[in-house]
Each structure stands twice: as structure tokens, then as C-alpha cells.
Amino acid sequence: MLVSKNVEELKPYQPGKPIKEVERELGISDAIKLASNENPMGSSPKAIEAVRSILAEANRYPEGGCYYLRKKLAFLLKMPEESIVFGNGSNEIIELIIRTFVQPGEEILYFDPSFAVYPIIAKAADRNYRAVPLRPTTFEMNVDDMMDAIGESTKVLFLTTPNNPVGNYIPYPQLKRLVEEVSTDILVCVDEAYVEYATQDDCRSVLDLIRQHPNLVVMRTFSKAYGLSGYRIGYAVGSAEIIGYLNKTRQPFNVNLLAQTAAEGALDDVEFLTASVENNSQGLELITATLDRLGIGYVPSQANFILIHTGGDGSEVFQGLMQRGIIVRHIPHPMITEYVRVTVGTPEENAQFIARFEEVMRQLGRIA
Ligand SMILES: Cc1ncc(COP(=O)(O)O)c(C=O)c1O
Missing domain, CATH: 3.90.1150.10 (Aspartate Aminotransferase, domain 1)
Incomplete structure (x- = not known):
């Protein structure tokens, strides 16, 4: 075959x-x-302007580690530079996480329905995946359902909040409890692709939990609120150890010059x-x-x-x-x-x- x-x-x-x-x-x-x-x-007009200004420089390879962008983002997020890695969209981050951390026989868990890409990437990589259904009628992502589903071979949880395609979210105190209770051998990946749009007080980022929880990874993207879907750029924030492994397995120039430049411009454009x-x-x-x-x-x-x-x-x-x-x-x-x-x-x-x-x-x- x-x-x-x-x-x-x-x-x-x-x-x-x-x-x-x-x-x-x-x-x-x-x-x-x-x-x-x-x-x-x-x-963002600033992103467009920044891209225009470097169009003639693409004969050179881009900075592999997105040096300037990483510095800027680290400053804005108040996180160390070693705790950030960029990807060709957060899609690539998802792929890197599965390829890097999920070994043969291990599985990922995710709420269903949520972002359709997690099981597709797991299957493509020949890794196991298991869906935890949303609660019927309310579509609630119940964190106890997720924790009860964890088994011997569970390695990574993907939690999408706000959730695509539903639009609801896991309240911060519940996410915090999950992160505190889940074994440190399991990677908790919180996909915050839409977090910039959130308006409820308890719908907020868990970035602040990363320092105490080295098994927590936050994934973000420039494709939504920053308006850069076509450039393809997203990122992960986590402990230096986790991010270090992702830096090892990513391609040397995984984020192209235009995407890096556009993202830098967009970060300036509050x-x-x-x-x-x-x-x-x-x-x-x-x-x-x-x-x-x-x-x-x-x-x-x-x-x-x-x-x-x-x-x-x-x-x-x-x-x-x-x-x-x-x-x-x-x-x-x-x-x-x-x-x-x-x-x-x-x-x-x-x-x-x-x-x-x-x-x-x-x-x-x-x-x-
Ligand atoms: C929840 C979620 N995560 C990740 C992504 C992928 O975004 P990117 O364009 O950064 O690959 C999407 C895109 O729709 C999404 O809905």
C-alpha cells in the first residue's frame, strides 16, 4: 500500500x-x-505598511526564530522570550505539539464539537484521539467531563475557549481548577484563537497561569482580531522547556518574512x-x-x-x-x-x- x-x-x-x-x-x-x-x-494599516517596506528583501531567508517579533510580543505579554514560539498559523502550532509530544500509543483529548483540526492532525500523524462530547442542549464544555475522560495514555488536552464553532467558553475559574488538578505529565493546550473578542469578565486568557504550571500551553493567532489570516502566523506561549522542544521540531524558517513583518506591524496597531x-x-x-x-x-x-x-x-x-x-x-x-x-x-x-x-x-x- x-x-x-x-x-x-x-x-x-x-x-x-x-x-x-x-x-x-x-x-x-x-x-x-x-x-x-x-x-x-x-x-491593520500598520501591518500593510510594514509589509510594503520589506517587499524587496525577500531574497534573504527570514529570521528563523522571529527575533524582533518575539522580543516585541514578549514585552507586550510580559513573558520571557524563551517562552514564545511562532508557527505558520496556529494550525502549525497544533501540528508541532502533536508531533513533538504525543508518542505512539498516546492520545489527545478535545471537546466535540470544537476546532476540527485537532483530530485530523492526530490521525495524519497516526496518533490516537478521543472526543469528549459537549453537554447536550447547552453545549457546555464541562471540565469535569474532560478530567473524567483522562486515561492512562492521555498526553495532550486541547481546550478551545472561546469555542469554535459554538462561541461559548470555559469560565476562567473552571479552567484554573482543571489546570491545577490535571497531572503535570499531561500537556494542557488552551486554544485562545478568539480571546481578543471576549467581553465577559470570566472569559479571559490563562497566560497568567503559565509560570506556576509548566505543562500549560496557550495558543494564539494573528488570523482573527489582527486580520492577518492570509499571511499565516500564530504562536504558542509556555514554559521554556516546552517551547524549547517545539523550537527543535519546527522547520528552520517556518514563518515567512511577510508574516513576521505583518505581525510586528499589527502589534503596534492598538x-x-x-x-x-x-x-x-x-x-x-x-x-x-x-x-x-x-x-x-x-x-x-x-x-x-x-x-x-x-x-x-x-x-x-x-x-x-x-x-x-x-x-x-x-x-x-x-x-x-x-x-x-x-x-x-x-x-x-x-x-x-x-x-x-x-x-x-x-x-x-x-x-x-
Ligand atoms: C479555535 C481555532 N484554533 C486555531 C485556528 C487556526 O488559526 P490559524 O489561522 O492561526 O491557523 C482556528 C481557525 O479558524 C480556530 O478556529
Whole structure:
């Protein structure tokens, strides 16, 4: 056999449909993409300017360890430089963690549904993975369920908070309790891809727990609130020992020059970050107020997207919106077949979405 059984069986990640593809298929030119939790405000102007200024320097390899970016981020996070490693998106960080720490016969645990990539990477690497279901109806990520699921061979926990695709979160005191109670032989990886958007007091980063808990790793990304999805850059923060191992196993130039430069520019642009977060809060308010008015259910969100209950097969709503040039996401998971996940857009995009969504829901007889 050309490949091993795990690779043969692997079902690759299904990304949101690209705008250009939808426009080609529908013969339109103004499709709206609210499917991949990207930043609708674009990229930070400071990031764009920084990238422009180094375009002619790409004949040289980039700094392998992201020297300047790491210095800047360490200062901002008040963490030692040796406690940060960057990746080609946090996707690469997830892959590095699994390849570096999970040995044959060991397993990862994750809540289900959460970010679809954890089990895909584990399977590709021929490592075991086990899902801990969210609580039915509430979609709660119950930390006791996670701790009860831990077995002899458990090596890494992936906890996504705020959770994609649900938008809910694990309250800080519960996360803290989990980190304190879990064996120090197990790596607790908290995926904070959406943490910048959080507004609830108890939905916050666990970065402050790293010093006391060397088995805790926080993963972050520049793809969301910083608006740099296309550059591909994310990072992990953890003990110098853990990060040291990840530095050993990463490729020598895993983060390209443009990505490093864009991220440096974005970190300087507090104004853009604040505006992005503000746009998101206002968008969520508008969308949830509309859903409340229409009597449509949803999961309150701490992220830049919202999981909406369509009152029937969610794929019909997904299709109806697609035909109207609005790309959202219907996630093929049995717990959320009646939902669509919608990324918060610009005010204009949100207004378009609301108008078309009402239209589709009416046409399907889901609302009066
Ligand atoms: C929870 C979560 N983690 C990680 C990622 C990956 O982000 P990146 O673009 O940094 O690879 C995503 C992207 O959607 C995500 O939702």
C-alpha cells in the first residue's frame, strides 16, 4: 500500500467556500463571506505598511526564530522570550505539539464539537484521539467531563475557549481548577484563537497561569482580531522547556518574512485591534437583537461568529443564503445539524446577512 491506513482514511479539513469560487459559480461579483471567522475590517494599516517596506528583501531567508517579533510580543505579554514560539498559523502550532509530544500509543483529548483540526492532525500523524462530547442542549464544555475522560495514555488536552464553532467558553475559574488538578505529565493546550473578542469578565486568557504550571500551553493567532489570516502566523506561549522542544521540531524558517513583518506591524496597531473588537461587539449586538425579535435561538457568543438555530435542517438555510451570495457555514456535526455558523461582518455585511437570512427563513416556513 502506498500510504498507511490512517492516511488512506483521512478526511481533510473542509474550509469555508472562497468568495471567488462562489462568485464564479453564481455569476455574481458581490458575494459576502461570513464563513471563516476572518476579520471583516481588513488588515491593520500598520501591518500593510510594514509589509510594503520589506517587499524587496525577500531574497534573504527570514529570521528563523522571529527575533524582533518575539522580543516585541514578549514585552507586550510580559513573558520571557524563551517562552514564545511562532508557527505558520496556529494550525502549525497544533501540528508541532502533536508531533513533538504525543508518542505512539498516546492520545489527545478535545471537546466535540470544537476546532476540527485537532483530530485530523492526530490521525495524519497516526496518533490516537478521543472526543469528549459537549453537554447536550447547552453545549457546555464541562471540565469535569474532560478530567473524567483522562486515561492512562492521555498526553495532550486541547481546550478551545472561546469555542469554535459554538462561541461559548470555559469560565476562567473552571479552567484554573482543571489546570491545577490535571497531572503535570499531561500537556494542557488552551486554544485562545478568539480571546481578543471576549467581553465577559470570566472569559479571559490563562497566560497568567503559565509560570506556576509548566505543562500549560496557550495558543494564539494573528488570523482573527489582527486580520492577518492570509499571511499565516500564530504562536504558542509556555514554559521554556516546552517551547524549547517545539523550537527543535519546527522547520528552520517556518514563518515567512511577510508574516513576521505583518505581525510586528499589527502589534503596534492598538487602534486597529480596538476598532476590530468594537465592530465585532456591535455586530453581535445587532445580530442577536434581530434574532431575539424574530424568536430565533442562538448560542451567546464571546467570539467573532455566532451559532444560530435555524429550527430545521441548517443546510437548507446555508443553501438559501448561498444562492443569495452570502457564504456562511453549515458544520457537518450531528449535534449542530440545525445550526449555521455566521461570522460577524462589517455593518453593511451584517445588514445584508440579516435581510437575506429573514428572507430564507420565511421562505422555508421557519418564521412567520
Ligand atoms: C479555535 C481555532 N484554533 C486555531 C485556528 C487556526 O488559526 P490559524 O489561522 O492561526 O491557523 C482556528 C481557525 O479558524 C480556530 O478556529
